Amino acid sequence: MPAGGHTTVIQRILERRAARVSVEETTATIAVMLRVVPPPRALLVCQDAAVRQQLERRITPDMLDYESLADEHEGLRRFDGEFFPVVVTDSLQMVRQLRARTAVRTPFVLYVAELDDAAEREAGLAAGADDCLARRASERELDARLGAARRIAELESVLRVTLAENRKLSATDDLTRVNSRRFFSKHFPREVERAARYGRALALILCDIDLFKGVNDTHGHACGDQILRQFAARLQHSLRRGVDWVARIGGEEFAIVLPETGYQPALDVARKVRAAIAQPPFTAEGKSVEMTASFGLCGLDRVPTGERRLAERVVKIADAALYRSKNAGRNRVTATMLNAPGD
DSSP: OOHHHHHHHHHHHHHHHTTTSOHHHHHHHHHHHHHHSOOOEEEEEOSSHHHHHHHHHHOOTTTOEEEEESOHHHHHHHHHHSOOSEEEESOHHHHHHHHHSOOSOOOEEEEEESSOSHHHHHHHHHHTOSEEEETTOOHHHHHHHHHHHHHHHHHHHHHHHHHHHTTTOOOBOTTTOSBOHHHHHHHHHHHHHHHHHHTOOEEEEEEEETTHHHHHHHHOHHHHHHHHHHHHHHHHHTSOTTTSEEEEOSSSEEEEEEETOOHHHHHHHHHHHHHHHHSSOEEETTEEEOOOEEEEEEEESSOOSSOTTHHHHHHHHHHHHHHHHHHTTSSOEEEEEOOSTTO
């Protein structure tokens, strides 16, 4: 499918969902999903050794996870054994062979033409390529074309996941309009995997509204629901737009995920959020209601690789820190720095 086709389909999906959630909420959800998906797999099949070597030099690990071959027959055999969302080739025959295959998923094909002229580009597009690139193109143009292929493959991947999970996975909490518990369970481990893959920092903050049951008992559940919505809004207001994200993981318990944020900056964020909750008072059912919240933080300055179930351990550590805040008198932040496996 050409690039414009992908964009049109995504727009239609977002428009259908707009009746239930806003475009802004959907965009934020997709932004999280796009960030945590690993680099798309790519198959490079170039008979011209110079072209193949140029591609190998320019493709960085965070752009595409590629496999490079010289023989188109071997390339087709590899593709039949494993789906590659992106294929880069200088063989018109391989382009035709790929398009002749009937499959549920089709790759984005970038054809490297021998000459930079209209006839060569038309031949590539007629054979079924999604985009064409002259083998003598500048490195800048090469990076741009490969970047476009990566983005389209990522969007296709996210769209497939969204469609496949839409019936069984509600991404947004109906009351507070932040991400749901199911979304958190699915995507927080992916955030951990991504941070470990690139050696980045990551922090998780768990927070719980103090004495929230008393609000429902005293003022009613309608008042409690209004406070929950305002509470979620205050959390989001204190965070980086399009990077940090919030999920409601229990009745009055929320998770704040801070990608690429080390222990000390995350602690500063937690203290800022705690202060934003405590003042000014909330307004619900025409009443002014003072509320506080307790916070537990687990921060990693560099997420280690190779540790199984690390996401679960980070959640447990943050949860234990949250309960220490509760037991110490509430309305406070307790933080733990996780340095290495087994800490």
